[in-house]
Amino acid sequence: MPTIAIVGAGPGLGLAIAKAFGSNGFTVALVSRTQEKLDALASELSDAGIEAAGFAADVMDPASIAAAFDRIKERFGDVDVLEYSPAPHNPVPGLSNPTALQADRSSIQPQVDYYLYGGIAASEQVLPRMLERGSGTIIYTTGGSSMDPMAGSPEFTTTAIGSGALRTYALKLHQATAGTGVYVAHVPIFAWIGVGGPETQPDAIAQHYWSLYNTREGAERPYAAS
DSSP states (O other), X not given: OOEEEEEXXXXXXXXXXXXXXXXXXXXXXXXXXXXXXXXXXXXXXXHXXXXXXXXXXXXXXXXXXXXXXXXXXXXXXXXXXXXXXXXXXXXXXXXXXXXXXXXXXXXXXXXHIIIIIHHHHHHHHHHHHHHHHTOEEEEEEEEGGGTOGGGSOGGGHHHHHHHHHHHHHHHHHHHHTTTTTEEEEEEEEESOTTSSSGGGSHHHHHHXXXXXXXXXXXXXXXXXXX
């Protein structure tokens, strides 16, 4: 069975993506900081008939990411799809969101570590084997301010900088992997997930990912709630 690894897995979009892929024959590796929460998500997926397991790691600690993916490989084998979507529902130590007037290197660097370097650390665990096999998919998820910095309020300055850096990496990686059989894409989400109509709900957004995985069209596929 193919395997999807979801880095930044939580009870909202991450779980919905797990269900979308798991219901179509994928095993699911869930990665985030808290093992107890991952075990609860894996149990919910198991109850739905989806084979899943959680692997605790911190995207700001590359060594823990490498260790988690070693455990994923032992359990499930190669990863066929990597979905990277760090989304702090709870405060993350070191991350802050001052406006551009107050932002400085000390507040920007942790956001770069969280989004860009975390994304690179996760990619390094799967990309070499994907290139060797000539197949695989990597999808990076950020908020809409990564694509359009004016879309968010001034308080999201450092987040826009960090996630914008990840977007740039994703688009350049898309270019670099063209013709290799590996597909890389970026999904900027212009919506408050779960707040609003049906189109803002995680299950609806997750179908966007399943479609992207199957069509493999474009370097960037924004999702905007109408």
